[in-house]
Amino acid sequence: MNGEPVRIISGAIHYFRVVPEYWRDRLLKLQACGFNTVETYVAWNVHEPEEGRFCFDGIADVAEFIRLAGELGLHVIVRPSPYICAEWEFGGLPAWLLGYTDMRLRCSDPLYLSKVDAYYDALIPQLKPLLCTNGGPIIAVQIENEYGSYGNDHGYLDYLRRGLIDRGVDVLLFTSDGPTDQMLQGGTLDGVLATVNFGSKAAESFAKFRQYRPDEPLMCMEYWNGWFDHWMEEHHTRDAADVAAVLDEMLEADASVNFYMFHGGTNFGFYNGANHIKTYEPTVTSYDYDSPLTEWGEPAPKYWAVREVLRKHGIFTRDIPLPEPIPRRSYGQVAMTSCAGLFGQLEKLSAKIARTxxxxxxxxxxxxxxxxxxxxxxxxxxxxxxxxxxxxxxxxxxxxxxxxxxxxxxxxxxxxxxxxxxxxxxxxxxxxxxxxxxxxxxxxxxxxxxxxxxxxxxxxGWDIYRLPLNGSWASALEWSDIPQETRELSGPAFYRGTVEAEEPADTFIRLDGWRKGIVFVNGFHLGRYWERGPQKTLYVPGPLLKKGANEIIVFELHGAEASSVALVDTPDLGKAKGVDTAVISFADEE
Structure with a gap:
């Protein structure tokens, strides 16, 4: 860059998994760990939630996130793809695509490509002024994501490449795939930088890459230093020393690296995805990922272990002070004081649809x-x-x-x-x-x-009621008081309570005794809970609270043993289970 070689030391932070008020905090902590770059996916379903209706504000303001990174002196890698995987709902594809029953996804299907084109016509103008060729921080853009794990339509990849170039994207373009013959054959494109993704066995992975790209610089575009959780599993963790050792191996090979994830964040709302290798496995609300920076933004032991490896290699050469810790508070028990049964109020929440x-x-x-x-x-x-x-x-x-x-x-x-x-x-x-x-x-x-x-x-002969539970649905309900002597609640029903906050701060909702459902705080959908775990608490970022009264609504599907929830200052992601690094060497991304 500017005539000088650059080694990219990057960490993934997804703007759509972090409330905007905390973007600066997370980026500063990335920088203080010795990183020079932040990487983010771009989630199509966040930006075009309904066909033709585009959203680029609030948590969807990707341009502001990139601008902020640039102001702090960070490079930015952007992966719009349009498919991102990311353990995100539908891999980032908008659900409304499935309304076109004949559409073929992630290939040269003209109908699919027309929808990608319409999206890119809205998205790329947001990014173009921020390219490094225009004085911005974006140094690289991904064409498609791990495409060799899905298909081999090189005409499709080239269509996406040309679409980016024709819209003015003139920075480094790249692909990323697992280090196997099949994936590298299917997912790479001649004339485009190739990178590989893995969690361990760096020498073996780079050796396979070298069989296909003997002269290109080495980069692990996704170094899986942790792992994600499914419901009904245990919480995955990975030893910090193991993560540091694999990083050391990559740096000894003069490779660049992007930590996936540096800071995982949260699958707010209904945006968690699911896997289906042998059976359907839905992902939990937390996307902590056992990253160097926890879901709530606190440096973990892995953070310091990584920083020491960067210091050893002369990459981390100056101490950058960390931001002040974000306060966490316990607000105690919050009684649910009113309720609204679901079936008695279906007509208020949804228009009936008759279908055969x-x-x-x-x-x-x-x-x-x-x-x-x-x-x-x-x-x-x-x-x-x-x-x-x-x-x-x-x-x-x-x-x-x-x-x-x-x-x-x-x-x-x-x-x-x-x-x-x-x-x-x-x-x-x-x-x-x-x-x-x-x-x-x-x-x-x-x-x-x-x-x-x-x-x-x-x-x-069916009557059907849709319950997306978005917008101002709660105002349509007729609430009834819950008698104070009530000890147990039945479902499916909505329950409402109020918590007073003298000083808003980060907190965590515990739902001990509740069985399964979702939680809203001041109208913001935090995500799902389930007694089967592993996750036991839901993270509530402080900016979601306000000074004074704060409304909590719980939609409980079955019933609860208690008529209150607790707001505590200690997270609980469940019993930890160590990650077997053999599992994350990309045999099948299992």
Whole structure:
């Protein structure tokens, strides 16, 4: 750069996983660790949540995040892709693409490319003034993400490359893939810098890369120094000394490196993704990733171990003071004082849609959240098997309002139901737990995707209610007071309480005794909780609170043993399980 060789020491921080008020804090801590570059994905579904409606403000103000990094003296690597994986909902692709049932994703399908073009026409003008060729901090832009793990359409890759160039992107372009023959053959492009992603076995990974690119500089574009968590697993951690040793090995090889992640942040709202290698595995709300900087922005032991390796190699040569620690507070127990049952207020939350079949969300213009299907069943029927054919992802079943069981995608078993002689109403509440973000099963429709059977008889004639729970939905509810003597709560229902904050600060919501649901603070959707863990607390960044009264709304699907939640100053991501580095050497990104 400017005639001088540059070694990139980069860390990933995703602007859309961090509240904007904390962007500066996280970037300063990156810089204080000895890094000269920040890398971020760009999530298409954040910027075009509905087709043709673009968003570049608030947590979606990617240009401001990049400007801020530049002001601090950091280079920036941008990965708009348009697919990003990232354990993010649908790999960053907007859910409304699935409304085009004939569309083929991530290839030269003209319909898909037309949607990418429309998005890039809106996105790239946000980035162009910030390119280093225009005096900005962006030094490199990715064409597609780990494409060799998905396909081999080089015409598609070249279309994306030309699309960036034609829109004025004249900085270094690159691809990133796993260090295997198949992935490097499918995902790289002649004339474009190739990089590799791995978590261990650096010498072996770079040796494979050298078979394809003998003369290019070495860069690990994703050094997986931690790992992410699925529900019903344990919290993954990786030893700091192991992370430091692999970094040392890469630096001895004169490689550049990008830590994935340096600071993971949070999958706020419904934006967590899911994997499907052998079965469906949804990702938790926290994206702590066991990174050098924790979900709540505190340096972990890994932070200091990494800094020492950079100092050893002469990269970290001056002490940059860390920002003052962000205060954390415990606000104690918060009583839920009012409630609103779901089924009694469906008409207030959603317009009824009549369909012959129980259609999935995408056919009804819904992206995220929940969906309710209800029909009338004739009787008598005794001991019949109720089959939800291809339910995505988790369904609660009610007969005449009484819960009769749960059907889960990863354990599809029929329920045995009885229908009285006068017949009964059958109601099914389905939760979209996050779309698959990696591999060949990206087309992940949500809701009941095939049909509902009693034994072998399909049931037709359904009323459907969409529950995306976005916008001002809470104002439509009629709330009732919860008697003070109430000790247990039933669901599915909404519960509301108020916490007083003399001084807003970071805190964590504990939901001990609650079973499964989501939480809103002052209208901001924090994300999901589930008693199955591993995650036991939800991170509440201080900027979401205000001085005085703060509203907490919990949507509980089943019921709770207590009518209060706790706001504490100590996070709990669950019981730790060490990461086996053999698992993260990119055999299959498992």
């Amino acid at each position: 079949n129980p259609e999935p969300m995408e056919k009804l213009g819904q992206n995220y959240g929940y969906i309710v299907y209800t029909t009338q069943v004739s009787g008598p029927r005794r001991g019949q098997e109720l089959h939800l054919q291809e339910v995505h992802d988790r369904a609660q079943v009610f007969v005449d309002g009484v819960p009769v069981g749960v059907v889960e995608r990863w354990n599809l078993q029929p329920l045995i139901v009885d229908i009285p002689s006068e017949g009964a109403s059958l109601t099914i509440l389905v939760e979209n737990m996050g779309r698959i973000n990696y591999g060949p099963l990206l087309k992940d429709y949500k809701g009941i995707t095939e049909g509902v059977r009693l034994d072998n008889q399909f049931l037709f």
